Amino acid sequence: MPEALSQQKPIEKRIDGSTVRLVCADVTEADVDAFVFYAQPDLKLGSGFGTAISVRGGPSVQKELDELGPIQTGEVVVSGAGNLKAKFIIHALGPRFNEEDTEGKLRTTVINSLKAAEEKGVTRIALPPMGAGFYTVPLDLCARVMIEAIQDYLQGETKIEEVLICAGDRREFKPFAARLA
Amino acid sequence: MSEKKARSHKAEKVIERLGQKLSRQIAGSMVACVHCGMCTESCHYVLANPGDPTYAPAYKADKIRKLFKRHYDWTGRFFPWWVKAGSVYTDADLEELKDTVFGKCTNCRRCSLNCPMGVDLASFNRMARGLLVSVGVMPEGVAVVSKDQWEIGNQMGVLKEDYLETLEWMAEELQDELDDPQADIPVDKTDCEVVYSINPREVKYDPRSISDAAKIFHFAGENWTMPSEGWDMTNFGLFSGDDDLGGAVARRLYEKVSELRGKKLVISECGHGYRSTRCEGPNWAKQDVPFEMESSVLTMLRYVKEGRIKVDKTRNTTSVTFHDSCNNARSCGLTEEPRELLNLVCTDFREMTPNRAENYCCTGGGGAMSMSEYTPRRLKSGKVKADQLKATGAKVVVTSCHNCVDGLADVIRHYKLDMEVTQLVNLVANALVIPEKAAPSAEEKVAQEKVAALESAKPVALPLADLKFVVADDEPDQLAFLSTVFEDYGATVVTATNGDETLETVRREKPDLLTLDLEMPGLNVGDVFETLRKDPELEDLKVCIITGRPELRKLIYDRSVRVPEGYLDKPVTEETLLLTVRKILGIHEHET
Numbered sequence: 001m002p003e004a005l006s007q008q009k010p011i012e013k014r015i016d017g018s019t020v021r022l023v024c025a026d027v028t029e030a031d032v033d034a035f036v037f038y039a040q041p042d043l044k045l046g047s048g049f050g051t052a053i054s055v056r057g058g059p060s061v062q063k064e065l066d067e068l069g070p071i072q073t074g075e076v077v078v079s080g081a082g083n084l085k086a087k088f089i090i091h092a093l094g095p096r097f098n099e100e101d102t103e104g105k106l107r108t109t110v111i112n113s114l115k116a117a118e119e120k121g122v123t124r125i126a127l128p129p130m131g132a133g134f135y136t137v138p139l140d141l142c143a144r145v146m147i148e149a150i151q152d153y154l155q156g157e158t159k160i161e162e163v164l165i166c167a168g169d170r171r172e173f174k175p176f177a178a179r180l181a
Numbered sequence: 182m183s184e185k186k187a188r189s190h191k192a193e194k195v196i197e198r199l200g201q202k203l204s205r206q207i208a209g210s211m212v213a214c215v216h217c218g219m220c221t222e223s224c225h226y227v228l229a230n231p232g233d234p235t236y237a238p239a240y241k242a243d244k245i246r247k248l249f250k251r252h253y254d255w256t257g258r259f260f261p262w263w264v265k266a267g268s269v270y271t272d273a274d275l276e277e278l279k280d281t282v283f284g285k286c287t288n289c290r291r292c293s294l295n296c297p298m299g300v301d302l303a304s305f306n307r308m309a310r311g312l313l314v315s316v317g318v319m320p321e322g323v324a325v326v327s328k329d330q331w332e333i334g335n336q337m338g339v340l341k342e343d344y345l346e347t348l349e350w351m352a353e354e355l356q357d358e359l360d361d362p363q364a365d366i367p368v369d370k371t372d373c374e375v376v377y378s379i380n381p382r383e384v385k386y387d388p389r390s391i392s393d394a395a396k397i398f399h400f401a402g403e404n405w406t407m408p409s410e411g412w413d414m415t416n417f418g419l420f421s422g423d424d425d426l427g428g429a430v431a432r433r434l435y436e437k438v439s440e441l442r443g444k445k446l447v448i449s450e451c452g453h454g455y456r457s458t459r460c461e462g463p464n465w466a467k468q469d470v471p472f473e474m475e476s477s478v479l480t481m482l483r484y485v486k487e488g489r490i491k492v493d494k495t496r497n498t499t500s501v502t503f504h505d506s507c508n509n510a511r512s513c514g515l516t517e518e519p520r521e522l523l524n525l526v527c528t529d530f531r532e533m534t535p536n537r538a539e540n541y542c543c544t545g546g547g548g549a550m551s552m553s554e555y556t557p558r559r560l561k562s563g564k565v566k567a568d569q570l571k572a573t574g575a576k577v578v579v580t581s582c583h584n585c586v587d588g589l590a591d592v593i594r595h596y597k598l599d600m601e602v603t604q605l606v607n608l609v610a611n612a613l614v615i616p617e618k619a620a621p622s623a624e625e626k627v628a629q630e631k632v633a634a635l636e637s638a639k640p641v642a643l644p645l646a647d648l649k650f651v652v653a654d655d656e657p658d659q660l661a662f663l664s665t666v667f668e669d670y671g672a673t674v675v676t677a678t679n680g681d682e683t684l685e686t687v688r689r690e691k692p693d694l695l696t697l698d699l700e701m702p703g704l705n706v707g708d709v710f711e712t713l714r715k716d717p718e719l720e721d722l723k724v725c726i727i728t729g730r731p732e733l734r735k736l737i738y739d740r741s742v743r744v745p746e747g748y749l750d751k752p753v754t755e756e757t758l759l760l761t762v763r764k765i766l767g768i769h770e771h772e773t
Contacts, residue, residue, distance in 0.1 A: 004369075004440055005410055026341075044739060047325040048332030055340060055744060059714075062741030097317030098194050133331035133429070134324075136315055168332065169433050 008173060013180045015154040020147070020163045022176045027166035028052040030126035034078075034088035035166075036113045038130055041093060043069030043077070048134060053089065057082030061089060073099075074108040076116045086126070090116050096135045103145055106131055110149035118160060126164040129172045143175035191316040192269045196252055198315055202308050203253060210305050211249040213298040214239060220292035220302070225541045225565040226285055226558075236285055238292035242302045244281050245309045275318045282309045283320050284555040287546035288420070289507040294538060311422025319421065322551035326417050330430060335413035337381035347384045348407060351392040353769060355399070358392075359615070364399045366391070369441060370406035375480070376443035377407050378414035378434060378458070380451045380583040386750060387583075389760060393610035394449060397481060400613055401489040405447075411437030414448045415583075416457030419508075420548030424465050431462030435470050445473040447480050450604045452506030452582035453546075456513050476515060478581050481609050482522045491614040492526050500529040501608075502575035504589060505540040506582035514538075519581050522605055526612040531573045541565050543580070545588020553730075560595045563588075567596035577601050579608065587750065594729060594752055601754070643671025644759070644768055651690055652676050653683040654698040654727070659751065663696055663727070666755050667762075680704030687713055687722065694723045694766065697745070699733040707736035714742035723765050727753060 008024040027035050028049055037049055043065040045054050053061055064079040068091075071077060076092040094109035095102040110130060117125045130146060131137030150163050167173035188196070203211075220238040221227050227236045234240055243265065250257030250266035257266030269275055288303040296302075313319055314327070329338035345368065352366040367373075375398070383390045398405045411433040418427025438446050448455050459474045484490045503523055509515040516537040523530050533540065544563040549555065570578055570593070578589055578600055589602045621629060645667060652663045655678045664674045675690050677683040680703035687695055695713070699706050713719055725747035726737060738744060747765045749757065763769070 005437075046328065047338055048328035051329060051333060051338035052340060059740075059742045066741055097191075098315055100190055128332075133426075134328045136425075168334070169429065170436060171429055171432055 005169065008170070011177050011180050015151055018154045018158065018161055018163065020150055020154070020165065020180060022165045022167065022173065022180055024169065024173055025164075025166045026052065026168070027126050027128040028056060028084060030164055030166055031085045032124040032126045032162075032164055033086060033122040034081075034090055034117045034120065034124075035086050035126040036090045036092050036128065036130065038128065038135065039071070039077075039091035039093050041070045041072070043071065043091060049128070053082075053084070057084045057089075065091065073105055074112060076109070076112045078116050078120055088117070088120050088122065090125070092130070094131045094135070095137065096131065098136050102131075102137055103141060106137060106142065106145045107149050110146055111153055114150070114153045114158075114160065114163075118158060121159070123159055124162045124164065125160060126166050128166055128168070129176070132172065133168075139172065140175050143179050147176065147179040186270050188268075188270045189272050189275075191272055191275055191318065194316050195269060195275065195312045196248065198312050199248060200253060202312065203249070206301065207305050207308055208249075208253075210242075210300045210302070211246050212254065214242060214246065214296075214300050215298060217297065220296050220300075223291045223295040225289075225291070225544070226562045229562040229564045235281075238286075238302050241281050241286055241306065242300065244278060245305055272318070275313060275316070278309065279313050279318050279320070282306050282313065283323065283547075283552055284558060287507075287542050287544065287549050289542035289546045290511045291507070291539070291542065294511060307419070307422045309422070310420075311424065314421050314423050320552040320554055322553055323417075323421050323548060326548070326551050327421050327423065327426060330413070330415075330417045331426060334410065334433060335381040336415050336417050337385050339381045339384050341409070344381075344384050344412065345409065347388050347764075348391065350764060351388050351395065355392045355395055357769065359396070359399075361399075364395070366395045367406045369409045372442045373404050373406045374444050375403055375405040375447050376438045376441055376445070377405055377447050377449065377477075378412055378454075379407070379449045380415050380454055381413050382583045382587075383449065385748070387586075387757065388764075389756060390449070390604060390606050393606045394477065396610050396613065397484065397490060397606070400615065401484040403484075403489075406441065406443070408434075408437045408441060414446075414454040414458045415451060416454065416462065417548065418465060419453050419457045419461060420551075427457065427461065427465035428467065431458060431466040432468065434458060435462070435466060435468065438472055443472060445475060447475055447477050449477050450581040450583070450606060452508035453584060455515070456508040460513055476509070476518075476581070478515065478519050478522060478605055481605065482518050482525075485522065485525050485609075490609075491616075492609065492612040493614050494524075494526050494528050494612060496612045497527040497608050498529065499577050500531060500573075500575040501527050501577040501579050501603075502531045502533045502570070502573040503536070504533065504543060504570075504578050504580040504585055505537055506580060506585050507540070507542050507546050509581055510540060511538045515581070519579075519605060522609070523579060526605075526608045529575075531575050533569055533573050533578075535569075541569060543582075543585040543588030544592055545584045550584060550587050550591075556730075560591065563592040563595060566592050567598060570598055570600060571596075575600065577603055579603055579605060581605055590750070590752060644763065646671030648694070648766070649673045649675070649690060649692040651683070651687050651692040651695045653678070653686075653695060653701065655679060655701040656698070659698070659727075663753075663758070666758055670759065678702075680706055680709045684709050684712060687719065688716070691719065692722070694725060694762065696725045696727050699726060699728040699736055700730055705736070706733075707740065710737050710745075711740045711742050714740075723747070725749060725761060725765055727751060 005024045011022040060082045068077045092113045095105040132142040247267035290303040293301045416430045654660045677686045724745040727749045729751035
């Protein structure tokens with residue numbers, strides 16, 4: 001019988017001086033300095049994780065975003081995180097709905113998210129499987145591109161100590177686990 | 182010639198993915214139509230729009246069929262003009278297709294049942310929806326709900342803490358009602374006979390159905406539990422055509438039941454939830470399910486027949502009729518058990534005509550309730566259902582589907598029928614014969630009588646006493662109803678009938694609660710809400726939206742201010758209203 005989702009054993013991989021850790025968890029509740037939210041061009045938080053941010057974080061996040069949008073694919077903006085555990089939210093607009101060059105755009109978005117976090121002095125950052133699910137980025141592609149981009153980034157000069165990948169369920173956990181094993 | 186026309190990236194993807202979605206069943210339906218017209222009269226959209234051929238099932242099917250013929254059938258590839266093959270080239274073409282597959286069909290499958298060639302329009306209409314969703318072409322409501330289910334794990338974006346708090350709340354209410362601390366709603370208990378899964382609508386708008394089910398499980402002596410995660414048995418993948426979402430949602434539910442080592446998954450009353458979880462889910466999830474699954478209708482019927490619960494039908498004497506959910510009846514064959522149960526718990530059941538697999542859609546099928554841009558069409562098509570309901574002469578329509586509850590409530594309101602909607606779980610809970618507790622000893626009896634005498638000497642405490650409410654609504658009937666209920670329970674009520682007056686009244690009265698209609702004259706209600714939220718003197722103001730137009734939710738929920746504490750769809754019953762208001766204000770039943 002499967003273990004409880006919250007008790008799913010994390011998988012860790014050391015990359016130079018940093019750690020990539022894969023867990024089953026809600027990214028908006030991660031106890032980190034910043035987490036990535038896969039944004040919309042107009043930066044409206046909307047539904048899904050956007051609901052979680054609005055309800056748990058309070059109205060200040062959307063208020064800040066109202067001054068920052070719209071953004072283009074690959075771009076990121078940073079806001080405070082209101083009442084959430086994190087200090088910052090990295091709002092990243094990645095490729096959506098099978099658009100052209102999904103792989104290249106996703107790679108750029110992941111790298112830009114890490115750079116933006118670094119600029120804010122973030123040492124611990126959490127990311128969801130970016131673009132998978134609603135935005136249709138295939139999960140295997142998502143896992144491969146994200147792990148490669150994170151690995152490339154952490155092999156350079158960085159102060160990021162930990163990258164937490166928060167899978168929402170076992171289906172999302174598996175392809176990342178296979179890449180990190 | 183036409184193939185040399187430039188095709189947008191999205192249109193290209195749609196054509197490419199169409200080939201991947203062609204099963205034998207879909208391909209059979211694509212080629213089998215002989216345009217005999219037998220399907221035409223079976224569609225409630227056609228019956229409500231007799232002069233408009235674009236609603237005819239064969240016409241709608243041809244919009245999708247032409248793509249198949251042009252790209253995947255040899256006749257269409259070589260002689261497109263002969264077989265009316267065609268393609269999509271621009272994003273505008275996709276928008277036009279969206280209007281048909283989302284806005285003119287509820288995937289109710291009534292036409293499929295009436296097709297002599299066995300063409301299953303609903304299946305390939307769903308497939309076409311999935312193709313459009315994969316390139317981001319979908320009604321906004323479909324996007325909102327899909328994203329909630331992908332990322333939060335349920336269709337209505339109910340956060341885990343809110344779900345668990347609601348279960349706890351309903352368990353306390355039940356314990357108070359029965360004066361029995363053993364009446365509980367267990368969460369994540371392992372090795373149970375029954376794991377009970379629900380529709381998020383029950384958490385958000387109808388928590389009474391959860392406590393009614395808990396009451397039934399309690400008196401049946403069932404060893405049961407509810408899961409803390411993977412509890413949503415609905416599946417928007419059925420409506421959006423997204424098989425990946427369908428698989429992800431089904432897998433979460435199945436894995437959770439396995440994790441809890443549950444012996445049986447009981448699915449609360451929901452047509453599409455039942456079909457998705459029990460029938461389609463294993464295929465989408467691509468896995469075998471190692472436990473039994475059954476509708477709660479069967480569970481309740483079994484409890485009555487086995488004598489595990491006793492019911493008294495004379496407690497439900499109002500005339501009732503039964504609406505068959507399309508997914509339950511047409512797609513899953515669940516037609517006789519709800520009737521058998523109804524006859525056991527009601528005295529006056531009247532059959533609706535036509536019924537069972539021939540019944541007409543409530544208008545809310547196929548996710549139509551989330552597609553507010555098509556509401557006027559949906560309500561127009563509801564004339565067929567309204568006539569059916571009216572002809573029964575019943576005062577209550579019972580249905581085993583949460584979508585149908587909302588669809589029927591809308592039809593009843595729009596066509597001004599004197600009816601209410603309810604579900605079997607409510608009727609069974611109401612008919613329950615509660616076993617009497619053991620008689621108290623002589624000493625206990627004396628002590629109880631003393632307590633009762635003291636209690637009766639106290640003035641009756643009203644649950645909303647000392648509270649001030651502002652009721653903002655421009656409909657006189659609604660205003661009178663809400664005000665009367667609140668005043669009957671002790672609240673002081675001040676009313677407002679437009680945006681400007683609401684703002685002024687709330688600022689002046691500083692109430693404990695504002696009930697806010699979203700459609701009133703004067704100042705935009707969204708602006709009123711935002712202004713009130715930003716007023717530092719009104720930090721503690723609790724707001725409950727009460728609206729007859731769910732599509733207006735954007736007015737409130739897209740603003741960068743704290744969301745309302747409560748939300749109710751009209752029509753509101755007294756019981757739901759009080760329950761919601763007490764929840765918002767944190768007033769338990771025993772405190773009343």
